[in-house]
Amino acid sequence: MKRASIKDLARIANVSHSTVSRALSRNPLVNQATAERIRRLADEHGYRPSAAARSLVTSRTATVGVVVTNITDPFAAEVVSGIEEAALEHDYSVFLANSNAEPAREVKVVRSFEERRVDGVIVTSSRVGSVYAGLLAKAEVPIVLLNNQHPGEFLHSVMIANPEAATEAVQHLLALGHRRIAYVGDRLGRQSDTERFAGYRVALDYADVPFCPEYVVHGDGKPEGGGAAMRRLLALDEPPTAVFCYNDMTALGAMRAIRDAGLRIPEDVSVVGFDDLFVARYMDPPLTTVRQPMRRMGRMAFETLHSLVSDAGSGQNIKVPGELIVRQSTAPVRKEISCNFSTAPKSTAGGSNVSDSNISGS
Amino acid sequence: MKRASIKDLARIANVSHSTVSRALSRNPLVNQATAERIRRLADEHGYRPSAAARSLVTSRTATVGVVVTNITDPFAAEVVSGIEEAALEHDYSVFLANSNAEPAREVKVVRSFEERRVDGVIVTSSRVGSVYAGLLAKAEVPIVLLNNQHPGEFLHSVMIANPEAATEAVQHLLALGHRRIAYVGDRLGRQSDTERFAGYRVALDYADVPFCPEYVVHGDGKPEGGGAAMRRLLALDEPPTAVFCYNDMTALGAMRAIRDAGLRIPEDVSVVGFDDLFVARYMDPPLTTVRQPMRRMGRMAFETLHSLVSDAGSGQNIKVPGELIVRQSTAPVRKEISCNFSTAPKSTAGGSNVSDSNISGS
């Protein structure tokens, strides 16, 4: 049995389908009584207008395409839930797609969004530039970027204030007396990594703590990479007494590596994360971290997209401040260690590569 | 500038738009040479067929509506990533919606899925019955349920084998010598809770361990609820030496409560979870839990939906086995405790309500 159409209702109500259309869209032109009669009929028959048919004439679909690297990443999930929440309020539906950071998938996803004529696209934590730029250019679909990982400005974006937040996090560590502070980054070249590293350097410089390239290692934004990177730090002659991690997922792995090495958190090593995922407060010890208002950022991304589409509002680049949440994974540096500390660990020739490229990117 | 349509291409290629349509859909009728010429033209102009226009005539949209309680729940995120993966392979797009378990939202979501004429709906971990049943009945949209929380059978579903998995988990605890084993459940009345509780009882009965109603408490499937429930257990005269938790999120809260009480895991209390979320292995200690193949279950849900739609395949109820993953949150019961244990703790009058309704539901 096919769904009832506007024509079916018209026949039943003994009016033209134009009138039905007007009645349902609450066009004030149509007679009150008949309008209500039609609406009642529509209700009784469980009538649902066809979004496809409507959008064919209005050329708007009330849909957004949302691309995340992987919805399995808690950060992405939080952002998407914010987007979806705001979308539903505006009667928008969201298409969700995982790019897995695979170009082949990205192409497929962009293509599908184009065919479905989404009113706009939100891309989270991706290296936008390559693939998506094409979408924007050719199809003129508005795109809003959330924590874009590609260097360079974009028209519309919502970004966390990385450098400032990172500086604050490291200053917290400095205030606790730490001097041997490491940075466990994300993959090199990603914008957030570059910016958080820059914030780390600023804090160090400000406190006149010499920068030590050996204390900069890179993971992959996930526990596995964080753990491997942490193990490299612990193998140093003078391992750090505190680490600032690119994000909470990285911190998860770092904490595991620290414990596996027989060290305690925070007594032996203080750990700071970034994001404030829900797990942060359930880790042992609860993780000190920088909170990103992820859901709110998702909402903001949708709202700017929406105003772009409906009010033809001009774009904007929104910068959101992070907030340091101090929990129990950070503690004052132990006396004996801080006394031992005199000069920066000698840097190796090879070690500086890492930090150099980081600096140049910031 | 509007998107190129089939007519635009027809004009440029000097053929009818029918021919263009055939060429693009690789209809073998059309002449090889012209077909290729048309396809090349389409490429050059970045032509993208309008999914809306197409689905208006084919009455298929190649979209699925996916409803989760909240995408922020790692279980839901894993399932959705499986669905999306399978969907993309079949050139389907997925609409994602959070119900938040709020009826008002559910109605809105279902309505939007109807208007968008999704080819099918997948509902995860919801109490399907009330709202969604209507969708199925009136609109005849195929629905596949994943871990449905409403008692009773449905046409098409993918479910974890709850009782068997729960029994296995509790038997692991029994094998370690535990006798005072508690069950920290989800909200009462949800199907998975009922079934996991049933599996717990089976294991106890099998081992001739007396059932103690006091050892059955209920949370909310989240850390907060798990923590509160655990605190109630720890306040008992004879607290349990092991707890089987409804899911990993509940275990997260339980573990925090145990530590806050100054007890150690697993030395004082062994903990078992359910799901095997990615965090399970990063908890301290790493959590023993029952693995649900969440992504695979998501894939299965999509595949059954897809075969329902395209092959007109008959529906099915798929049961997936769980897998016990033993990590370090469980250990043999301590001697002195197991010796102290003689009879089951005396049960209180009020305490039995809880277990009774659980039993009746299974």
Add this chain to the structure above:
DNA sequence: CTGAAAGCGCTTACAG
């Protein structure tokens, strides 16, 4: 206030 008509961008019998 209401209806007839055109059209959105496709697909698909129906003729040739």
Add this chain to the structure above:
DNA sequence: CTGAAAGCGCTTACAG
């Protein structure tokens, strides 16, 4: 092999 025609289910000027 190709084109003209009808139609999917809507919205919206245009007449009346």
